[in-house]
Amino acid sequence: MTPSTLLLLLADGRFPAGAHAHSGGLEAAVGAGRVTDLATLAAFLRGRLATAGLVGAAFAAAAHRAAGQPDRAGLLALLDAELDARTAAEALRRVSRRQGRALLRAGKAVWPTAGFADLPTAGGGPHQPLVLGLLSAAAGLTRPETALTAAYQTVTGAASAGVRLLGLDPYRVQALLVDLAAACDRTAAEADRAAGEPPWRLPAAAAPLADIHAEVHATWEVRLFAS
Amino acid sequence: MRPEPTPSPRPQPTGQTGYPEHDETVPHTHPEPGVDPHAPLAAAGRALRVGIGGPVGSGKTALVAALCRAFADELRLGVVTNDIYTTEDADFLRRAGVLDPDRIRAVETGCCPHTAIRDDIGANLDAVDELEETFGALDLVLVESGGDNLTATFSRGLVDRQIFVVDVAGGDKVPRKGGPGVTAADLLVINKTDLAPLVGADLQVMDRDSRARRGDLPTVFLSIVQDRQAGQVADWVRHELAHHRAAQATGVPAGRG
Amino acid sequence: MRAVARLVAHPDGRGGTRLTELAGEPPLLLRRTGHRGPVAEVYVVGAAAGPLAGDDLRLEIEVTTGAAVRVHTVAASVALPGRVGATSRMMVSARVHPGAALHWLPEQTVAAAGCAHLAESRVEVAEGATLTWRDELICGRHAEEPGDAVLHTVVDLAGRPLLRQTLAVGPQAPGWSGPAVLGGAPATGSLLVLHPDRPADPPWVHPGGTAARLPLAGGPATLWTATAPDAHTLRSHLEP
Ligand SMILES: Nc1nc2c(ncn2[C@@H]2O[C@H](COP(=O)(O)OP(=O)(O)OP(=O)(O)O)[C@@H](O)[C@H]2O)c(=O)[nH]1
Ligand SMILES: [Mg+2]
Numbered sequence: 181m182t183p184s185t186l187l188l189l190l191a192d193g194r195f196p197a198g199a200h201a202h203s204g205g206l207e208a209a210v211g212a213g214r215v216t217d218l219a220t221l222a223a224f225l226r227g228r229l230a231t232a233g234l235v236g237a238a239f240a241a242a243a244h245r246a247a248g249q250p251d252r253a254g255l256l257a258l259l260d261a262e263l264d265a266r267t268a269a270e271a272l273r274r275v276s277r278r279q280g281r282a283l284l285r286a287g288k289a290v291w292p293t294a295g296f297a298d299l300p301t302a303g304g305g306p307h308q309p310l311v312l313g314l315l316s317a318a319a320g321l322t323r324p325e326t327a328l329t330a331a332y333q334t335v336t337g338a339a340s341a342g343v344r345l346l347g348l349d350p351y352r353v354q355a356l357l358v359d360l361a362a363a364c365d366r367t368a369a370e371a372d373r374a375a376g377e378p379p380w381r382l383p384a385a386a387a388p389l390a391d392i393h394a395e396v397h398a399t400w401e402v403r404l405f406a407s
Numbered sequence: 408m409r410p411e412p413t414p415s416p417r418p419q420p421t422g423q424t425g426y427p428e429h430d431e432t433v434p435h436t437h438p439e440p441g442v443d444p445h446a447p448l449a450a451a452g453r454a455l456r457v458g459i460g461g462p463v464g465s466g467k468t469a470l471v472a473a474l475c476r477a478f479a480d481e482l483r484l485g486v487v488t489n490d491i492y493t494t495e496d497a498d499f500l501r502r503a504g505v506l507d508p509d510r511i512r513a514v515e516t517g518c519c520p521h522t523a524i525r526d527d528i529g530a531n532l533d534a535v536d537e538l539e540e541t542f543g544a545l546d547l548v549l550v551e552s553g554g555d556n557l558t559a560t561f562s563r564g565l566v567d568r569q570i571f572v573v574d575v576a577g578g579d580k581v582p583r584k585g586g587p588g589v590t591a592a593d594l595l596v597i598n599k600t601d602l603a604p605l606v607g608a609d610l611q612v613m614d615r616d617s618r619a620r621r622g623d624l625p626t627v628f629l630s631i632v633q634d635r636q637a638g639q640v641a642d643w644v645r646h647e648l649a650h651h652r653a654a655q656a657t658g659v660p661a662g663r664g
Numbered sequence: 665m666r667a668v669a670r671l672v673a674h675p676d677g678r679g680g681t682r683l684t685e686l687a688g689e690p691p692l693l694l695r696r697t698g699h700r701g702p703v704a705e706v707y708v709v710g711a712a713a714g715p716l717a718g719d720d721l722r723l724e725i726e727v728t729t730g731a732a733v734r735v736h737t738v739a740a741s742v743a744l745p746g747r748v749g750a751t752s753r754m755m756v757s758a759r760v761h762p763g764a765a766l767h768w769l770p771e772q773t774v775a776a777a778g779c780a781h782l783a784e785s786r787v788e789v790a791e792g793a794t795l796t797w798r799d800e801l802i803c804g805r806h807a808e809e810p811g812d813a814v815l816h817t818v819v820d821l822a823g824r825p826l827l828r829q830t831l832a833v834g835p836q837a838p839g840w841s842g843p844a845v846l847g848g849a850p851a852t853g854s855l856l857v858l859h860p861d862r863p864a865d866p867p868w869v870h871p872g873g874t875a876a877r878l879p880l881a882g883g884p885a886t887l888w889t890a891t892a893p894d895a896h897t898l899r900s901h902l903e904p
Contacts, residue, residue, distance in 0.1 A: 200519045200523070201516055209844065214843035227845040230832075230839050231845060265827050265882055273881055344517070345518070380818070383830065384818075384828035384829050386830060387844055388854075404515060405515055
């Protein structure tokens with residue numbers, strides 16, 4: 181298989197890593213009445229891409245870079261702490277680790293020879309972007325491909341949740357994603373560049389409402405999505 | 408010629424189950440609270456995981472509660488539910504009186520109940536792991552699917568056996584429609600037989616059609632309101648559990664019992 | 665305009681705090697206004713309006729073991745456009761030693777139309793130090809769309825990352841006013857509270873759904889974060 185097929189496999193929402201159960205904060209934003217239609221969904225996706233998307237992609241790319249370094253375990257531990265420091269909401273830290281755990285489960289089953297033992301798992305599992313970085317390195321993907329996969333998934337997951345939660349026309353939601361494609365490419369390129377920097381300088385784009393929404397969502401009695 | 412069917416319980420519209428109600432006049436002991444009454448499992452023993460699927464409202468949660476009642480003093484239980492899980496559900500199972508609510512884990516399915524039990528089972532597996540991390544070895548884990556349609560089934564990567572629950576109120580045509588749940592589940596439960604006269608469902612028709620669909624696979628008619636411990640289903644689970652343990656002991660991969 | 669100001673605090677040996685350095689240059693002047701108990705109180709006295717794009721202002725703070733300082737600014741700073749293509753910078757760097765306390769409680773930064781502003785905070789806190797750190801951003805003066813402003817906060821506790829966040833608003837920040845980031849709120853900010861011997865409280869969200877208390881992962885620290893319709897409401901969420 182060529183690396184580009186592997187890229188498509190890893191980025192595919194059908195890759196069994198639990199993506200279907202996460203709305204990327206959209207369920208809470210819908211619940212708060214802030215996302216109601218295509219236009220507000222588009223704005224949501226743009227903001228999410230520029231914040232969580234950039235940070236996640238940069239950390240995935242940085243983990244990919246760490247995979248080949250002599251002090252891999254030390255670097256991964258540092259990335260873990262740096263990502264925690266960028267995730268002010270405990271609910272979001274939990275979600276990232278839960279998704280990391282799901283991806284790791286799939287990764288271990290699909291690439292049994294790849295090593296993941298040095299992933300920091302304190303706090304309920306390894307952070308998802310770190311797992312993604314190591315997994316795509318194991319799969320032979322490049323660093324830019326890794327960043328692209330991460331950025332892409334932060335918008336596609338929320339977009340498909342929008343279709344399910346708001347009953348939006350799936351063709352028009354897909355058109356939104358097409359409109360966003362160039363921004364997604366740019367975000368991935370920026371994340372890939374940033375991954376060359378020392379960990380403390382990695383992007384830290386924050387979104388106050390993402391934190392607030394996540395903590396509200398965690399208190400809901402009935403949730404359709406895990407995040 | 409069709410092979411001789413395994414003894415499939417006959418319809419019992421009268422609610423006669425053959426299982427005595429819990430009788431306080433008969434001498435017996437309740438286990439000491441806080442003391443685990445169960446012998447420890449062999450270290451290698453993994454819990455039998457039984458999926459309970461079926462359409463919305465057919466009685467999956469009621470069956471989970473019935474099995475919890477049946478096994479309360481017998482097995483170390485855990486429950487994973489993919490149902491839209493409210494505190495009412497938790498209360499319901501708690502009131503069923505036999506399961507510590509901590510032993511119930513809810514999994515969010517992102518509006519895709521079938522995906523969570525079939526295509527992308529990680530969250531359910533995590534929930535099973537968490538139960539085992541919290542409570543140690545378990546004998547039986549029941550995994551309730553979210554109410555879905557007739558095409559939803561569990562992945563074999565998630566459960567060892569699956570029970571598909573339909574009800575007579577859905578119409579006596581349901582077994583004829585088939586679908587993987589009806590045709591291939593290890594046990595088909597046709598629930599709410601007490602309602603059959605009210606909804607004009609012909610249990611003989613349902614029995615005939617499910618035999619035609621299922622060949623040798625067993626079917627049970629049930630009314631949980633009349634049989635609070637779902638005796639026949641509990642017996643089936645005991646039987647499957649024995650097979651599962653034997654298979655684990657000999658290291659043979661667990662197949663259908 | 666370039667300006668550097670520096671504040672160094674030591675214990676005065678009588679339970680109070682002595683400011684051994686308190687030096688600035690226009691428009692970044694420092695005044696000691698008094699004390700509240702053992703805590704020395706200092707005001708940053710901004711001279712003119714600004715900063716203007718092209719300005720580069722730096723404030724360095726060091727609080728040594730046993731000293732305590734509270735720093736305010738006399739007025740909001742309004743980031744304004746200036747030299748074309750240039751950025752205004754306000755960089756505050758602070759070191760807080762073991763057993764020292766720093767409370768950084770300035771007035772808001774207002775991102776005026778057309779501005780290009782970077783506000784940067786770098787804080788190194790030792791184990792056993794106390795910190796209160798507030799940042800508030802108002803997006804545009806009255807009924808005006810803001811220019812580009814970035815609030816960048818880096819806090820290390822005992823050499824380990826505690827908080828990293830970059831909040832970007834304005835035309836260069838995609839989706840900043842949308843439902844994923846500020847939801848149309850023109851005011852936003854955060855208050856970091858680090859108490860060595862008080863564990864952080866669990867997460868809590870204000871019933872209005874626009875402010876939350878967030879316990880951080882890297883230490884006994886809480887981040888209060890808020891979005892608000894105006895500066896006054898914002899402040900009500902971010903009073904230490
Ligand atoms: N009459 C009658 N009602 C029953 C029986 N079993 C369950 N019910 C009732 O049917 C309703 C639905 O039962 P549940 O157990 O919640 O069904 P479910 O399949 O878990 O439903 P979902 O999870 O929402 O798909 C409840 O009101 C039960 O009390 C039965 O045997 N007879
Ligand atoms: Mg149910």
